[in-house]
Amino acid sequence: MNTYGRLPVAFVRGEGPWLYDADDKAYLDLLGGVAVCTLGHAHPAITKAVCDQASTLVHVSNWVNIPQQAALAERLVALSGLRNAFLCNSGAEANEAAIKMARVHGHAMGIDAPQVVVANQSFHGRTMATLAATGNAKVRAGFEPLVAGFIHVPFGDAEAIRKLGTERQDIAAVMVEPIQGEGGVNVPPADYLPQLRALCDANGWLLILDEIQTGIGRTGAWFGHQHHDIKPDVMTLAKALGNGVPIGACVAGEKAAELFKPGMHGSTFGGNPLACAAALAVLDTIENGQLIARAQVIGARLSSGLKARLGDNAAVVQIRGRGLIWGIELDRPCGPLLNLGLEAGLMLNVTAERVVRLLPSVVMSDAEVDQAIDGVATLIEKFLAS
Ligand SMILES: Cc1ncc(COP(=O)(O)O)c(C=O)c1O
Incomplete structure (x- = not known):
């Protein structure tokens, strides 16, 4: 089309x-296929991992154990200090999982219509929920009615979120990018993420960081938030995780790890052996090199x-x-x-x-x-x- x-x-x-x-x-x-090919093109280690896995087993359903998936989740948990991971196929899908988790968390807080605070100029994807979260009118235009439940505030302004929290009782989560990519490579003040962490802790909100563009080494740390000595409750990844083999991840910390129960979320392709083998090779290559x-x-x-x-x-x-x-x-x-x-x-x-x-x-x-x-x-x- x-x-x-x-x-x-x-x-x-x-x-x-x-x-x-x-x-x-x-x-x-x-450009790297838009922040995807952090290890460049035709990297021998990734090529070998993909070819080996493709000639062994490409796909099985998520109704069985997938050792490559477990290994990848363990690696992401170890690198982030978070607790568990849901694997999917793209950034938008990882954010959809995070938004669903925010809603479940909000309902557990006793909120009927939980809101996620998001930033102007943000980009979170093209699916119906992620485009409603996206802070760019051009991306949203033409797709009304938009999914409800997002409040947009200026990026980099923790005070705006603090003030919102004193005015509203229906906030369940704050979701931002550590550095806004599509929005213009917008770098927030150094104390922004620590302030959001403190606000989320004080109010019982989830801190969701969209690390789809900033993750997997892009900023000179495994994850962008690691420059600020904080941990999110939920972190989303995609892009560079597979160096071009489609894969996404929604990684959760203690506060969010048990929000999903069996049957609440899923994906046919998510975390299949091929994609996980590629992602494991990406992590190994970054680490070993x-x-x-x-x-x-x-x-x-x-x-x-x-x-x-x-x-x-x-x-x-x-x-x-x-x-x-x-x-x-x-x-x-x-x-x-x-x-x-x-x-x-x-x-x-x-x-x-x-x-x-x-x-x-x-x-x-x-x-x-x-x-x-x-x-x-x-x-x-x-x-x-x-
Ligand atoms: C920060 C961020 N979130 C989400 C997405 C959406 O990812 P995908 O295109 O894999 O759905 C992007 C893509 O540019 C992104 O930069």
């Missing part, structure tokens, strides 16, 4: 941070390089981000940069109209990081001068 405005390019293969078209033209991939630390190094290099080249440009409003997620906000819409990037052999992204978003992989060498900085800066300088 006509759901995407597509770029005039098709890639036939990938290798590490590079994509190639049918003419064998190389493109440095700074010490790639969380490498994401921090790449982040620091990108930050200083981009700021050195573009920081003094009057048309560059801000350069912000962390690890492997960066936004360069310009003072004007910059959609044409996408095609100009392709011409220059760069696959990048523009979000929130004026923000060039970079979501590079962790498998870039220092020389490739420098190439990305030079390529992006040159492109932006040319665009701004035109």
Whole structure:
């Protein structure tokens, strides 16, 4: 269907941070299939895990034990310090599970119509509940009546949520992204998540963190919230978890781990042996390669390089981000940069109209990081001068 405005390019293969078209033209991939291919393309360890599992057992129902699923859930629990996990196939589905949990939690609090507090400029998915949660009128438009039960507040403003809590008795949960991705790489104040944690504790609300874009090393920590020394009650993951094999997870801490009982939620494909084998290989590869630390190094290099080249440009409003997620906000819409990037052999992204978003992989060498900085800066300088 006509759901995407597509770029005039098709890639036939990938290798590490590079994509190639049918003419064998190389493109440095700074989008990673939208924050998915953190380990780059055709990573040998992921390829091997997928091929081995595909030639053994691809799928069985969730009515039987699936050892790969149990192993993956245990790994996610160990990495996050949370208690258990529900596995699904996408980010929107992981958030649907989290929203259902918020409702169950709210009913247990004695609330008839539990509300989830969400942020403006957020993005949580395209299903009916997740688009109602999404703080972007363009995403919601045309799909009314929207699913009820979401209250939007400004992002980064814990005080707005505290005030709401004094006015309303029907709040069950707060759901935010640690850094808003689609919304423009919006980085909240450093005390935002700790303040939300304290508010949720004081009021009995669940703190749900949508780590679908920020999780699995993207920010230079396994999960974005780990920079702030807090734990959520529920965390959702997808995107980089399978490095391109579709998989999502809704991971729950003590307060949320027992909300679902048998029969309350499910998924045919969720957590099948193939997807779990891919995700286990992703986690192993990051761990064995010490790639969380490498994401921090790449982040620091990108930050200083981009700021050195573009920081003094009057048309560059801000350069912000962390690890492997960066936004360069310009003072004007910059959609044409996408095609100009392709011409220059760069696959990048523009979000929130004026923000060039970079979501590079962790498998870039220092020389490739420098190439990305030079390529992006040159492109932006040319665009701004035109
Ligand atoms: C923060 C966040 N949540 C949810 C989603 C939806 O994920 P999916 O497209 O896998 O449903 C996205 C996708 O961009 C996202 O960035």
